Amino acid sequence: MNGFSFKEIGIIHSPFTRLEDMPIQPFFAEGTEGTVEIHQPYAKGLKDLSGFSLIYLIYYFHLAQSAKLQIKPFLDDKIHGIFATRGPLRPNPIGLSIVELLDVSENILQIRNVDVVDGTPLLDIKPYIPQFDQVEVNHVGWLEGKFEHINHALSDDRFAGDKRKE
Amino acid sequence: MNGFSFKEIGIIHSPFTRLEDMPIQPFFAEGTEGTVEIHQPYAKGLKDLSGFSLIYLIYYFHLAQSAKLQIKPFLDDKIHGIFATRGPLRPNPIGLSIVELLDVSENILQIRNVDVVDGTPLLDIKPYIPQFDQVEVNHVGWLEGKFEHINHALSDDRFAGDKRKE
Numbered sequence: 510m511n512g513f514s515f516k517e518i519g520i521i522h523s524p525f526t527r528l529e530d531m532p533i534q535p536f537f538a539e540g541t542e543g544t545v546e547i548h549q550p551y552a553k554g555l556k557d558l559s560g561f562s563l564i565y566l567i568y569y570f571h572l573a574q575s576a577k578l579q580i581k582p583f584l585d586d587k588i589h590g591i592f593a594t595r596g597p598l599r600p601n602p603i604g605l606s607i608v609e610l611l612d613v614s615e616n617i618l619q620i621r622n623v624d625v626v627d628g629t630p631l632l633d634i635k636p637y638i639p640q641f642d643q644v645e646v647n648h649v650g651w652l653e654g655k656f657e658h659i660n661h662a663l664s665d666d667r668f669a670g671d672k673r674k675e
Numbered sequence: 676m677n678g679f680s681f682k683e684i685g686i687i688h689s690p691f692t693r694l695e696d697m698p699i700q701p702f703f704a705e706g707t708e709g710t711v712e713i714h715q716p717y718a719k720g721l722k723d724l725s726g727f728s729l730i731y732l733i734y735y736f737h738l739a740q741s742a743k744l745q746i747k748p749f750l751d752d753k754i755h756g757i758f759a760t761r762g763p764l765r766p767n768p769i770g771l772s773i774v775e776l777l778d779v780s781e782n783i784l785q786i787r788n789v790d791v792v793d794g795t796p797l798l799d800i801k802p803y804i805p806q807f808d809q810v811e812v813n814h815v816g817w818l819e820g821k822f823e824h825i826n827h828a829l830s831d832d833r834f835a836g837d838k839r840k841e
Binding site: 511512513514515516517518551553554555556557558559560561562563564565567569578579588589590591592593594595599600601603605607609630632633634635636637638639640641642643644646647648649650651652653656 | 724761801809813
């Protein structure tokens with residue numbers, strides 16, 4: 510099996526300095542503003558990004574401890590495979606969030622609906638394109654019906670685990 | 676700046692053995708079936724994934740050559756920043772596709788609308804959750820109006836470039 514090496518292209522800043530206060534997804538982080546600081550060597554790659562309302566942030570769950578292949582996710586009390594959840598304790602701790610892009614000024618992005626902890630290392634940005642990214646869904650597995658009574662959700666100990674092995 | 680090391684958790688198999696024949700996104704790969712073979716050490720992480728109609732595949736653009744910060748994307752004849760496109764020549768060559776999940780049997784997933792080249796290394800799988808992933812869009816930047824007259828699109832030389840520097 511191969512290994513791949515990725516680099517930090519920027520840092521995500523948010524008001525969430527403690528994991529305990531962190532929302533689970535932008536869905537729950539509605540209105541929360543933050544910034545993304547792109548490291549200077551990559552700033553040229555932002556040309557024309559400002560035309561997009563929404564962007565994907567792909568980032569490294571830097572606070573996640575060692576991977577767990579099965580977990581009890583925030584929205585359920587049953588055990589599920591990690592790939593059937595959006596939790597951070599993944600074999601490759603890659604996070605994915607859709608945020609609103611408010612402004613791009615040189616290497617700084619102003620964003621809204623940010624749901625990651627302050628200081629999260631950024632790996633990639635992609636434009637959110639409804640023709641690619643909005644697909645009709647029939648089933649959402651164990652999440653069926655879970656969203657009906659939720660108004661506000663905070664993080665729990667999803668990041669806790671044994672120390673990640675390098 | 677930090678570096679992060681990721682591992683291959685599986686391999687994506689598709690009918691596309693040549694880059695030239697490859698569609699750009701699942702949007703253009705409608706109906707194309709493929710499989711994902713998860714390496715045995717990670718198979719336990721698939722528990723309950725089968726309940727989801729759609730999944731994100733996060734993968735490594737293994738054929739992408741060195742990154743280009745500005746490119747002329749497939750759907751336009753103007754130069755745009757790489758982060759304003761979905762092209763492969765990114766500083767971290769991470770690909771993101773939404774595919775239909777047809778079946779999960781042990782460590783093998785049957786998928787539809789696959790748009791990646793055969794043999795692509797898989798990094799992560801996440802369930803597609805409409806409450807998180809379907810967000811109202813106002814603007815799609817340089818892509819505005821580009822989808823109107825497209826029925827079928829094939830890849831071009833988007834992967835070409837100088838040899839990737841390690």
